[in-house]
Amino acid sequence: MADEVVLLDFWPSMFGMRVRIALAEKGIKYEYKDEDLRNKSPLLLEMNPIHKKIPVLIHNGKPMCESLIIVQYIDEVWKDRCPLLPIDPYQRAHSRFWADFVDKKVTEVLLKMGTTKGEEKEAGKKEFFEIFMILEGELGDKPYFGGETFGFVDLSLIPYYSWFYAIETLGELNIEAECPKIVAWAKRCLQKETVAKTLPDQKKVYEYVEQMRKRFGNG
Amino acid sequence: MAHEVVLLDFWPSMFGMRVRVALAEKGIKYEYKEEDLRNKSPLLLKMNPIHKKIPVLIHNGKPICESLVIVQYIDEVWKDKNPFLPSDPYHKARSRFWADFIEQKVYDTARKIWATKGEEQEVAKKEFIETFKILEGELGEKPFFGGEIFGFVDIALITFYSWFYTYETFGNFSIEAECPKIIAWAKRCMQKESVANSLPDQKKIYEFTVWMKKYFGMD
Numbered sequence: 001m002a003d004e005v006v007l008l009d010f011w012p013s014m015f016g017m018r019v020r021i022a023l024a025e026k027g028i029k030y031e032y033k034d035e036d037l038r039n040k041s042p043l044l045l046e047m048n049p050i051h052k053k054i055p056v057l058i059h060n061g062k063p064m065c066e067s068l069i070i071v072q073y074i075d076e077v078w079k080d081r082c083p084l085l086p087i088d089p090y091q092r093a094h095s096r097f098w099a100d101f102v103d104k105k106v107t108e109v110l111l112k113m114g115t116t117k118g119e120e121k122e123a124g125k126k127e128f129f130e131i132f133m134i135l136e137g138e139l140g141d142k143p144y145f146g147g148e149t150f151g152f153v154d155l156s157l158i159p160y161y162s163w164f165y166a167i168e169t170l171g172e173l174n175i176e177a178e179c180p181k182i183v184a185w186a187k188r189c190l191q192k193e194t195v196a197k198t199l200p201d202q203k204k205v206y207e208y209v210e211q212m213r214k215r216f217g218n219g
Numbered sequence: 220m221a222h223e224v225v226l227l228d229f230w231p232s233m234f235g236m237r238v239r240v241a242l243a244e245k246g247i248k249y250e251y252k253e254e255d256l257r258n259k260s261p262l263l264l265k266m267n268p269i270h271k272k273i274p275v276l277i278h279n280g281k282p283i284c285e286s287l288v289i290v291q292y293i294d295e296v297w298k299d300k301n302p303f304l305p306s307d308p309y310h311k312a313r314s315r316f317w318a319d320f321i322e323q324k325v326y327d328t329a330r331k332i333w334a335t336k337g338e339e340q341e342v343a344k345k346e347f348i349e350t351f352k353i354l355e356g357e358l359g360e361k362p363f364f365g366g367e368i369f370g371f372v373d374i375a376l377i378t379f380y381s382w383f384y385t386y387e388t389f390g391n392f393s394i395e396a397e398c399p400k401i402i403a404w405a406k407r408c409m410q411k412e413s414v415a416n417s418l419p420d421q422k423k424i425y426e427f428t429v430w431m432k433k434y435f436g437m438d
Contacts, residue, residue, distance in 0.1 A: 090283070
């Protein structure tokens with residue numbers, strides 16, 4: 001029986017991008033549906049009644065929600081190729097820990113930077129660099145967080161790179177100057193077709209953010 | 220090879236309790252080390268330099284942090300006994316989704332019930348009840364969230380039960396009146412030795428919270 005895979009998503013969402021990369025890594029054909037988050041489709045509300053958020057993966061009619069849970073599901077179902085998580089339980093726990101760190105810390109600090117002004121925003125910017133320096137420490141001299149191959153942690157973090165131009169322009173910061181290893185790692189990831197084809201252009205993301213700011217009157 | 224298992228913990232922590240329940244379910248012998256969170260041990264700071272929090276499981280010298288990451292690790296290493304997660308990827312993803320829902324929704328709201336007053340406390344109580352009603356819906360007529368067997372979602376949630384008396388007393392409300400199925404489920408879980416032996420007495424938690432509020436000037 002052919003697999004029917006549908007992804008409910010929103011093109012600038014880093015969470016959606018994680019799922020797109022995972023599907024691409026595994027070579028899975030799927031139908032992409034872009035949601036209008038101001039006017040959520042009945043399908044989205046039916047498939048994710050709890051959070052009403054994207055991304056949602058619908059596999060043979062059954063929904064999966066929360067990006068990192070979806071990625072682990074994809075890894076387990078299509079386990080014959082391109083493993084995203086290590087096999088060893090300790091290494092798996094290590095990967096989950098760092099993906100959780102990215103999920104909690106990076107998202108939170110970006111929200112802080114995007115929705116505050118003055119001193120609070122400056123504190124947010126400082127925290128942003130602290131978090132990325134911790135990530136640089138974890139990366140060390142490895143080509144990827146996963147070691148020699150692109151893996152779960154890389155996938156959870158790389159989508160934020162598509163937001164870097166927006167973050168730098170609006171935040172008046174230079175990420176490469178402070179975190180050169182992270183930018184080098186990101187460019188290495190962008191050499192992978194699955195990542196390059198998935199991540200939207202940084203300028204497009206910036207235009208979207210500007211549009212949001214005008215609409216919601218931020219900053 | 221004999222396993223050396225050490226748990227750095229703090230007795231009232233619902234996150235630490237999850238790991239205690241998981242270890243008990245698998246029948247794993249371990250050394251329990253109580254941390255003084257006002258004076259964290261060099262071992263804790265070394266084993267969890269990123270978050271500096273408990274619980275930390277140290278298995279043969281290697282640390283694993285974040286309670287649900289630890290519980291999954293325990294399930295994967297000691298896989299021959301009492302599996303916590305279903306083997307089917309879809310049901311596994313559903314279990315992870317609900318454990319994540321509990322992570323997102325329960326702790327912060329519950330904390331506000333004993334830590335705040337007035338309007339903030341009323342909002343927290345309302346949200347707490349809404350969250351637990353959603354969980355009641357997910358439980359349905361099943362004996363456990365895992366179905367016939369106590370599993371990952373049950374482990375993630377049951378530890379909050381030891382704090383129910385605290386929430387009810389400070390919040391001046393009855394959880395059983397609002398969510399009788401949850402209380403019935405919790406009592407069912409408490410019949411399991413692994414749970415009953417891992418959760419502290421509800422009154423002890425209340426006394427601890429009263430002391431903590433005085434100590435930190437939160438009254």
